[in-house]
Amino acid sequence: xxxxxxxxxxxxxxxxxxxxxxxxxxxxxxxxxxxTLLGPSGCGKSTLLRIVAGLDEPTEGTVDWPDGTPSxxxxxxxxxxxxxxxxxxxxxxxxxxFRIRGVSREAARDAIDRTLALVGLTDFAGRFPRQLSGGxxxxxxxxxxxATGPRLLLMDEPFAALDEMTRHRLNDDLLRIQAERGCTILxxxxxxxxxxxxxxxxxxMSERPGxxxxxxxxxxAWPRTPEMRTDAGFAAICRRxxxxxxxxxxx
Amino acid sequence: xxxxxADWLPPVVILVGVLFxxxxxxxxxxxxxxxxxxxxxxxxxxxxxxxxxxxxxxxxLRITLIALFFAALGGAILAxxxxxxxxxxxxxxxxxxxxxxxxxxxxxxLIILWLEDDAALVLCxxxxxxxxxxxxTMAGLKSADPNLHALFRLYGAKRWQVQSWLEAPSALPYxxxxxxxxxxxxxxxxxxxxxxxxxxxxxxxxxYRILExxxxxxxxxxxxxxxxxxxxxxxxxxxxxxxxxxxxxRSGLSIP
Numbered sequence: 112x113x114x115x116x117x118x119x120x121x122x123x124x125x126x127x128x129x130x131x132x133x134x135x136x137x138x139x140x141x142x143x144x145x146x147t148l149l150g151p152s153g154c155g156k157s158t159l160l161r162i163v164a165g166l167d168e169p170t171e172g173t174v175d176w177p178d179g180t181p182s183x184x185x186x187x188x189x190x191x192x193x194x195x196x197x198x199x200x201x202x203x204x205x206x207x208x209f210r211i212r213g214v215s216r217e218a219a220r221d222a223i224d225r226t227l228a229l230v231g232l233t234d235f236a237g238r239f240p241r242q243l244s245g246g247x248x249x250x251x252x253x254x255x256x257x258a259t260g261p262r263l264l265l266m267d268e269p270f271a272a273l274d275e276m277t278r279h280r281l282n283d284d285l286l287r288i289q290a291e292r293g294c295t296i297l298x299x300x301x302x303x304x305x306x307x308x309x310x311x312x313x314x315x316m317s318e319r320p321g322x323x324x325x326x327x328x329x330x331x332a333w334p335r336t337p338e339m340r341t342d343a344g345f346a347a348i349c350r351r352x353x354x355x356x357x358x359x360x361x362x
Numbered sequence: 363x364x365x366x367x368a369d370w371l372p373p374v375v376i377l378v379g380v381l382f383x384x385x386x387x388x389x390x391x392x393x394x395x396x397x398x399x400x401x402x403x404x405x406x407x408x409x410x411x412x413x414x415x416x417x418x419x420x421x422x423l424r425i426t427l428i429a430l431f432f433a434a435l436g437g438a439i440l441a442x443x444x445x446x447x448x449x450x451x452x453x454x455x456x457x458x459x460x461x462x463x464x465x466x467x468x469x470x471x472l473i474i475l476w477l478e479d480d481a482a483l484v485l486c487x488x489x490x491x492x493x494x495x496x497x498x499t500m501a502g503l504k505s506a507d508p509n510l511h512a513l514f515r516l517y518g519a520k521r522w523q524v525q526s527w528l529e530a531p532s533a534l535p536y537x538x539x540x541x542x543x544x545x546x547x548x549x550x551x552x553x554x555x556x557x558x559x560x561x562x563x564x565x566x567x568x569x570y571r572i573l574e575x576x577x578x579x580x581x582x583x584x585x586x587x588x589x590x591x592x593x594x595x596x597x598x599x600x601x602x603x604x605x606x607x608x609x610x611x612r613s614g615l616s617i618p
Contacts, residue, residue, distance in 0.1 A: 166512050183518040194509040198531045198613040210527070211517040 115139040123171035134320030150316030187256030193248035246277040407582035422567035429487030437495025470558035490551030494543035502536025538606040
């Protein structure tokens, strides 16, 4: 086992108003791994993701990067909403991370074209976000996060607002992209099925203050296929995860 | 964009009905024209005096448009400056509010005393007109999605990048909404300032015509000037609305 890409140790976060969002979370994420944080609303999983992204500071604990702190563009972030600039075309939205770093449109063209093809949006490069469906908007958001070639992709319930069919398709696309790009993914969701389907490991979080109640390795074959969703083995793992979730969340 | 019949028909029906009853009432009760002229007489007066009235309108419109231009520019620039820091906002905002809440008729005599004719009128109209642009643009600059702010931060964006690529475009619809209000206000400001300047100044604007017609009991001409004034106000509003809609459509935005 190589050193993890990122090592979270005893992370705690108390907000200014005294709310304790996270208490003592320790998680390692290995290179190339897909790890899901699964938990009820308000368990601090989004806060944890923002801390890993450097968008928030923990009040206790440390975030270690054994291979060195990532620089700008090494980390991609996908929010729950597509979070696109409404006045900019799909291409311009994906160009934004490059633009901020002072990369010319010409120099970024190849990377943007490749990412557009990867998420299947090549024909929609000139459209505005409001001309796209919810699923396509989310693809743009994923493309923007991927365009700079990040090592770590942080995803905060990205598909929660989509209908089930669209979500399944995007789940499959995400796995295909991850296999192609080899990036590490830290994924937040409150869907047990999505968590099990996507992940190498599912970290089940307890209610506020959030901590990892159980760290479950998902023993399913790779690559994941849509048929697995109705498989008995898949159902058994979901039941186990569900039980772990119920223990952390007194109903 | 074609106006639908349901949009324009009802107000036109009302207008025609009101004009008809007005004319009928004036004739039936034999109201003298120096008290209340009928619409036909007003139209006739307008036809006769159109050269005079239109040249006066041009004077008033010039003041209005210059004031509106500076209201848009000044309001937007002030909003940007105040968005740089809470400290700047707190230091400057009270004065903007003072300028907004002080009745312009009360300070216009001073301004007219201190400044040249045209400059004084423009300044008065500007004081009335800049605040909606300022307040709206400030709200717009703060309206950007917090997650988009987080995204910019994630990629290490500098302050100027956030301002020009996120905050300014976010503020555009708000700025345009403010401009629509300011368009009408700058006309009101120009007219009020002309009223205060009155016959004392070198004024030849529409407000001066209204005053003059009032003194001379040329009530039909007074009405003609009034009608012209409201048509001008509606036109300004409609043009700004049209330009806004075009700008918004081109930039993929919708009106908040």
